[in-house]
Amino acid sequence: MTNWLPDLTAGSGPLYQRLADSIESDIDRGVIDAGAKLPPQRDLAYDIGTTVGTVGRAYQLLRERGLVSGEVGRGTYVLAQQSEAVKPEFLEPGTQGTRYVDAPPGKLRFDSTAAPDIGQGAIVADVLSRTVQDHPHEISSYVREFPGHWFEAGARWLSRNSFRPTADAIVPTLGTHAAVMAAIAALTTPGDYVAFEHLTYSQISRSAGLIGRRTALVASDEEGIDPQDFERVCAQKHPKMMFLMPTAQNPTLVTLSAARREAIARVAREYNVVLIEDDLYGDLTDDPTPLLAEYAPERTIVAGGLSKSVAAGVRGGWLSCPPAYRHRIRVAHKMMTGGMPFLLAEVNARLVLSGHASEIRKRCIVEINARIAIVREMLAGFDFKAQDNVPFVWLTLPDPWLSGTFKNACLEHGVLIDDEDEFKAGRSEQVFHGVRFGVSQPRHSKDVAGGVAVIRRLLDEGRAGYDSFS
CATH class of the missing domain: 1.10.10.10 (Winged helix-like DNA-binding domain superfamily/Winged helix DNA-binding domain)
Incomplete structure (x- = not known):
């Protein structure tokens, strides 16, 4: 030395x-x-x-x-x-998941959870047409100033239970993914650690890796994130942020108890960690548990949008954040995305403020629940988690199925699902033997029944029903 x-x-x-x-x-x-x-x-x-x-x-x-x-x-x-095989929490995420960049044609899409098609296209078309007529000049130019009702729409949409953000806490964004990435880019620097659960919406960790952030993995159990392990990771790696989905977690559907939220808030405050609370699926539920932001309002950023409950194609998203972070995140979002397009931002604000978005959400929930009922009936007897209002299912596979093998078997039979690796935020040695499939993207309920029938048949037949060398 x-x-x-x-x-x-x-x-x-x-x-x-x-x-x-x-x-x-x-x-x-x-x-x-x-x-x-x-x-x-x-x-x-x-x-x-x-x-x-x-x-x-x-x-x-x-x-x-x-x-x-x-x-x-x-x-x-x-x-x-320790060897890399036994310290997965310090390893970088890959930049590519297990999904196809372009989905194979002719397959049933059980690998998406976007809002179901309940005819919202006609409503969006009407709002879009009126926006073009009312604002021809703004559409032909770049957005230099955000009108006040864009913030009001975000405050209204992100409000849930007793959480009521004010308009001056809102940042309009190009969807929830862009919202979260803007927060990470604004409040961390290359080389900083961002904490994730082993299984989560892993495209955030991959995207964070592309801009030089490192991943620290936090253990979870059947009740969700383990606060003690979160504290261990904070003491060892000093992450600047943590991304989590406290309500209807993707893909496991776990909802954190109030006690765990309070414990996570305490650890975050002790180690000065900023929390990003993705409430995209929570917005669909009627869960009464207070948002994490209510336990640590000074350090929690709430992200949400329209993709799961209204229409994914309109790219509507908002952040609610502590006032000290708002300007930096707005600047980071503009630099990373090129800025908010007036047309989409105005359409999204009008959908929310007119009440159309809430009405579409109600109709989507009715359709989702009808499809979840099909799953519950057809997969009775197998180990899976499904929740009212939420458009995906977490299926624990029986022996001898492996997650990746089961995904390939479903693909061979015409159904696209996601294996557990799609949701791993980093290189984790944990094995969950699970797959996630969504029910919102097939056009008709009969298509959902057909896809679930494929899954049921493979579960019944076991590996004898699938030959990977065929």
Whole structure:
């Protein structure tokens, strides 16, 4: 270690934290080997021009992260790290899921949860036509100023239970995905950790990886996110943010209890973690549990939109965020998306403020529940989770089925579903033996019944009903 010095030019924050981050990076890259002795605190302080106390705080932070050990009189040594196979929480997500970029033609789409077609196209067409007639000049130009009713629409749409955001907390966005990514881009920097559950809407973690953020995985159980493991990850990796879906979690359908939400809020506050609460499916439910934002309003960003309950093609989305974050997120959203198109933003606001969006949502829920009833009847006796109002099912596979094999078998029989790998936020060694399928995209209920019949037949026949070499 005689020729080694940390690089303190990157990153942000206090010097001790940048020093700890630099040492951790060099350990990860193999510049500093396991078993190596770090320079004495006094020597390193002299070399980089700081105090012994600053170096001591950095070394203590490394000990908290489980990277080094130190004994008085012996010095500080780098610990041997676990192999990648047993520390999945520190691994990067892939940039590609398990779905086809272009879906094979002629297959039944059970791999989407967009709002069902209940005739909302006619309503959208009318609103669209009126918008074009009323605002020809705005449509021909870029949006420079957001009218007040765009914020009012977001505040109304994101309100649920006793959560009532004000218009000055709202950021209109191009859908919920863009909303979440704008928040991550605005409030974290490359190299920062963002925490996720092992199974979640993994396209966020993949997208975050594309802009240089790292993934830390937090364990869950049958009741959802484990607050104790969240605290462990916070102590070891110091994530800046956590993405979670507290109500009707995708894909497991778990809804966090009030006690767990309160515990997560406490940990986030203790470790200064910003929480992103995706309420896209929660908006469909009648669950009375207070939103996570009510337990930690100063650090929780709520994301929602129209894709699951009104129409995915209109790209309607909004964020509700603490006032200190709003401007930065608006700027980040513009830089990452090119800005809000007037036509879509105005149509979405009109759909919400006119009451059309709420009426469409009610009709979508009726259709979703009719389809979920088909699933419950046809898959009776098998282990699956389904919830009223929510357009997907989490199916636990019986022996000897593997998730990927079952997905391929369904594909061969004309049905597209998602295996568990589609929802893994990082390289996880956990095996869930589950698949998710949606019921909202087939045009008719009879198509839903036909797809579920394929799934039922494969479950009944077992592996004997599928030959991957055929």
